[in-house]
Amino acid sequence: MKTDFDYQAVPQGFIHCFKDDCSRSDTCLRRLAARHCTADKPLITILSPAAVPADSSQCSYFLPIQKIRVAWGVRNLFDDVPLSLAADMRHQIVSYFGKTHYYRIYRKERFITPEGQRYIRHIFTQNGITDALQFESYSEVYKW
Template identity: 40%
Template sequence: MDAGQCPYFRSTVKLRYAWGISTLFDNIPYKKALLLKGMIRTLFPKPTYYRILHKERGLSPAEQAEIAGLFAQACITETPAFDSYTEEYDWGGYHVPKAVNSL
């Protein structure tokens, strides 16, 4: 049976998840940082935003790219730098962050 046909198949490829946005605005001018913070808040529902802010939920590579797009939209050439990064499996919606696993 082909791996693509098996409903239980999960890829062993790890993705780079970003954790925390507390240092995201450190090297950005204040007015642009305020603008960006508001734009990032609109990307996520309020509970999700606060879980990300308090490192209870990681940002997927796609979400990191969305935030990088907001930086570009605000004419900021600096690449977004998150608080920390982890390499984790993403098994089609079954992603469980390490921070939660260790409880």
């Protein structure tokens, strides 16, 4: 069982699985969430045990335990970008994420997924900036 699991990170509405006799329970994120649920969230979404097939290798609800590397912060991204390019590039990035989401990323309230990181790198490359792009920090989170 993972000891670094933070139940507060479990998204609202995430399906939990309480099937103890499943052969894949040690590698299923739904089972991991169920093992760590707390009284802080008295209402959770659970998978009906009747919906889990007898052959657990065929379970369509199985979600492997995986972590992804996410980035935090974009405050310094445009420091070395010519002013003539920076405004348009920032506009493209804000359009991609949406204003609210972008400013939550800016304030480090939200992380940037690998897909979001690729998009930002693409915008920089598209504008001729090929230097290694560094976000403010990185961490690993479960892939919900």
